[in-house]
Amino acid sequence: xxxxxxxxxxxxxxxxxxxxxxxxxxxxxxxxxxxxxxxxxxxxxxxxxxxxxxxxxxxxxxxxxxxxxxxxxxxxxxxxxxxxxxxxxxxxxxxxxxxxxxxxxxxxxxxxxxxxxxxxxxxxxxxxxxxxxxxxxxxxxxxxxxxxxxxxxxxxxxxxxxxxxxxxxxxxxxxxxxxxxxxxxxxxxxxxxxxxxxxxxxxxxxxxx
Numbered sequence: 001x002x003x004x005x006x007x008x009x010x011x012x013x014x015x016x017x018x019x020x021x022x023x024x025x026x027x028x029x030x031x032x033x034x035x036x037x038x039x040x041x042x043x044x045x046x047x048x049x050x051x052x053x054x055x056x057x058x059x060x061x062x063x064x065x066x067x068x069x070x071x072x073x074x075x076x077x078x079x080x081x082x083x084x085x086x087x088x089x090x091x092x093x094x095x096x097x098x099x100x101x102x103x104x105x106x107x108x109x110x111x112x113x114x115x116x117x118x119x120x121x122x123x124x125x126x127x128x129x130x131x132x133x134x135x136x137x138x139x140x141x142x143x144x145x146x147x148x149x150x151x152x153x154x155x156x157x158x159x160x161x162x163x164x165x166x167x168x169x170x171x172x173x174x175x176x177x178x179x180x181x182x183x184x185x186x187x188x189x190x191x192x193x194x195x196x197x198x199x200x201x202x203x204x205x206x207x208x209x
Contacts, residue, residue, distance in 0.1 A: 053114045055107050063152075065154065095156050119132075133166060135161075138159075
């Protein structure tokens, strides 16, 4: 499931506090945005490193974030929302969550600094050829809500918009060209495997190492 914060050029359909939160299969929901344009200029441009460790995370539709999770989203949005420099696409913070027991359990090792590609699966946790996938996001913060049942993992990522709209079938093909298959359990760390995935979003540049 996903929610979005701080996108200056997106019409907020509903704020997290007012209406139903976005779910995995829905369009992201914008966080309250009264001052974000003013704040964006006060925030330094976030670092946008090339992924060195990349996870595929299977998400299914449903649920709403906790009040604490929404509050953290607004805090991180204030710190990271940025319009971009020299014509690059803007930076925004998004929240997603995944519950245990819905097909592919979320990785236990999500942590700040790794990257994730969100794969929107069916109820059984199976991704189909046409399943939507989202461009890689940089994990800013992740934690498990031990009081939720089933156990829920919340993850906040720094993302940027890409013109490319690949589906899960494209991701599978990209990996097949190097003899690999999608893996929801372990991260991709070998550069050629990561590059095969990044090639799905050719317009997303990264900071030089």
